[in-house]
Amino acid sequence: MEQKQSKTAIQWLLIGGAIAIGLASAFLSISDNPLKALFTERFPSFDDSGLDKYTPGSQSVCQQVPKLSPKNEKAQQFIRDKVESPKYQEEIIDKLSGIIRIPSESYDELGPIGQDERWDIFYDVEKFIKAKYPTVFSTVKLDHANTHGLILTWEGSVPASKAKPILMLAHQDVVPVLADNVKEWTHPPYEGHFDGELIWGRGATDDKGYLISIIESLDLLIESGFKPKRTVILAFGCDEEISGENCAKPISNLLHDRYGDNGIYLIMDEGSVGIQKEFDQSFAMVSVAEKGYLDVGINVTSTGGHASNPPDHNVIGILSEIVMAIENSPFPGKVTSKNPMFGFLECAAVHAPESSFPKSVRNKLGNVANGISKAQQDLARELDNMRYYFRTSQSVGKINGGVKINAIPETASTLINLRLSVDTSIAQIEEHYENLVEPIARKHRMVFEGFHSSRESSDPRKVSLFGVDALEPAPVSPVDAEAFKILSGTIKHTLKPLGQDNELIVTPYLMPANTDTKCFWALTKNIYRFTPINLVDNLNRAHTTDEFIRADEFVREPLFFASLVLNADDAVEQDTS
Ligand SMILES: *[C@@H]1O[C@H](CO)[C@@H](O)[C@H](O)[C@H]1NC(C)=O
Numbered sequence: 372m373e374q375k376q377s378k379t380a381i382q383w384l385l386i387g388g389a390i391a392i393g394l395a396s397a398f399l400s401i402s403d404n405p406l407k408a409l410f411t412e413r414f415p416s417f418d419d420s421g422l423d424k425y426t427p428g429s430q431s432v433c434q435q436v437p438k439l440s441p442k443n444e445k446a447q448q449f450i451r452d453k454v455e456s457p458k459y460q461e462e463i464i465d466k467l468s469g470i471i472r473i474p475s476e477s478y479d480e481l482g483p484i485g486q487d488e489r490w491d492i493f494y495d496v497e498k499f500i501k502a503k504y505p506t507v508f509s510t511v512k513l514d515h516a517n518t519h520g521l522i523l524t525w526e527g528s529v530p531a532s533k534a535k536p537i538l539m540l541a542h543q544d545v546v547p548v549l550a551d552n553v554k555e556w557t558h559p560p561y562e563g564h565f566d567g568e569l570i571w572g573r574g575a576t577d578d579k580g581y582l583i584s585i586i587e588s589l590d591l592l593i594e595s596g597f598k599p600k601r602t603v604i605l606a607f608g609c610d611e612e613i614s615g616e617n618c619a620k621p622i623s624n625l626l627h628d629r630y631g632d633n634g635i636y637l638i639m640d641e642g643s644v645g646i647q648k649e650f651d652q653s654f655a656m657v658s659v660a661e662k663g664y665l666d667v668g669i670n671v672t673s674t675g676g677h678a679s680n681p682p683d684h685n686v687i688g689i690l691s692e693i694v695m696a697i698e699n700s701p702f703p704g705k706v707t708s709k710n711p712m713f714g715f716l717e718c719a720a721v722h723a724p725e726s727s728f729p730k731s732v733r734n735k736l737g738n739v740a741n742g743i744s745k746a747q748q749d750l751a752r753e754l755d756n757m758r759y760y761f762r763t764s765q766s767v768g769k770i771n772g773g774v775k776i777n778a779i780p781e782t783a784s785t786l787i788n789l790r791l792s793v794d795t796s797i798a799q800i801e802e803h804y805e806n807l808v809e810p811i812a813r814k815h816r817m818v819f820e821g822f823h824s825s826r827e828s829s830d831p832r833k834v835s836l837f838g839v840d841a842l843e844p845a846p847v848s849p850v851d852a853e854a855f856k857i858l859s860g861t862i863k864h865t866l867k868p869l870g871q872d873n874e875l876i877v878t879p880y881l882m883p884a885n886t887d888t889k890c891f892w893a894l895t896k897n898i899y900r901f902t903p904i905n906l907v908d909n910l911n912r913a914h915t916t917d918e919f920i921r922a923d924e925f926v927r928e929p930l931f932f933a934s935l936v937l938n939a940d941d942a943v944e945q946d947t948s
């Protein structure tokens with residue numbers, strides 16, 4: 372299992388896919404491959420050391436594709452010119468300001484759509500985008516999934532069975548702003564204030580900037596005269612910041628009914644990173660997986676009684692012992708080759724300046740790739756500042772127990788929030804907790820109920836474990852798929868590295884949080900979360916006060932999305948020729 376990823380990198384090198392690898396690199400890899408093969412056969416340790424593989428300039432990992440320009444030069448030029456024009460820039464900024472002015476907040480305790488009036492604000496969002504994008508809405512087919520989930524389908528000339536549709540997601544909802552916090556905002560959160568440089572407001576980056584960018588890209592493509600062969604779908608959820616049950620799920624169900632398992636070519640959604648500098652190198656970070664999620668509940672119950680006649684340990688004491696045991700057994704950090712962050716380290720090792728990438732990290736990569744457990748743990752320790760990319764986190768978030776000072780409490784309970792690393796599973800986590808808690812229950816002569824017990828015991832003295840919200844870690848999307856190469860080539864074609872860097876390196880990355888894509892796994896393996904701007908300067912205000920987006924970066928986002936659609940459309944031609 373551990374070796375899968377390294378095999379992928381080699382396959383990438385050999386196959387090269389639909390896009391021709393640059394001549395120079397092809398020559399290099401062909402000319403030094405037989406030699407390497409010879410060495411590997413006779414001295415296996417040569418390759419195992421990973422020293423040559425992880426040296427700057429090495430071609431054997433993190434292969435980059437060249438810039439990919441759409442064949443439709445006319446459409447591309449039209450869109451480029453448009454995006455540079457002051458009139459367009461003014462208009463799209465105005466559209467973002469306008470949609471920010473609609474406070475489409477989603478709340479944890481919302482009732483169903485149609486019953487809870489607080490959903491009605493989403494009618495305003497729909498009305499707004501219809502008013503701003505009349506051409507789009509007269510071109511696409513609009514479907515509603517559970518009223519506020521919007522699906523815009525721009526039918527291609529080739530049926531979906533021959534050319535799978537491309538799907539771009541964004542969410543209409545935003546994290547609520549607490550009334551008490553409004554005064555802490557430099558500009559009111561729902562004013563959409565533009566100060567000439569920044570557009571301020573809740574949703575500016577998360578996720579209304581993305582929403583406007585993808586719909587604008589469609590508008591530009593239509594205006595350019597482009598007619599897609601491959602169907603293009605945009606879908607806008609209404610509850611990304613809460614459950615996804617109200618919109619993301621119904622949208623996914625509708626698309627699944629229409630296109631079936633693996634019926635979609637590629638899904639784009641918001642990323643938690645974007646273009647960013649690490650180890651003195653610019654990277655375009657494409658999240659190819661998400662951590663899992665689990666809320667664990669623990670109940671301890673017993674018979675109560677008067678406080679003058681207490682047991683040595685009541686339910687509060689026992690629960691405390693359990694919490695201590697849990698905190699004293701954190702999940703170990705481990706860098707495995709299944710983790711997209713390992714792919715990122717490989718990219719940094721070969722593309723960052725040699726002096727900027729720690730030698731001690733570089734030296735461990737070979738052994739990590741070969742599945743050597745000690746190296747995997749050592750490397751996680753070494754990268755402690757990024758620890759939660761490499762481990763399952765657990766955070767005891769709530770504790771309840773006791774009602775009265777002079778009564779022995781009958782129940783005590785706690786809730787623990789976990790974010791699962793990509794190389795674990797809900798079953799493994801459950802087993803870990805059961806192994807920790809059961810001995811404590813036994814010690815106190817209590818009944819133990821694990822996660823999947825039948826809960827039949829009528830004994831009031833018991834310790835019960837149960838799962839609340841659960842989501843497995845996302846499947847890791849492939850980086851050797853044609854769709855990923857199209858995406859990479861589009862990134863290189865439309866986006867620039869930061870500062871003085873020569874090249875923007877496309878790298879896999881890991882999303883520590885969850886997106887609407889959690890509902891879309893059945894539709895494609897090719898799920899990529901990426902925001903085509905520098906998110907260090909932008910997204911770090913998401914979910915808090917003073918959220919903003921840089922106008923000069925935002926106005927160019929549609930060029931990226933439009934080029935992606937054009938490039939994905941060109942791939943249809945390759946399929947049928
Ligand atoms: C745990 O305790 C809470 C609060 O007392 C209760 O609502 C819930 O049903 C209990 N769950 C289990 C599985 O015992």
Ligand SMILES: [Zn+2]
Nearest residue numbers: 577578611641
């Ligand atoms: Zn979001």
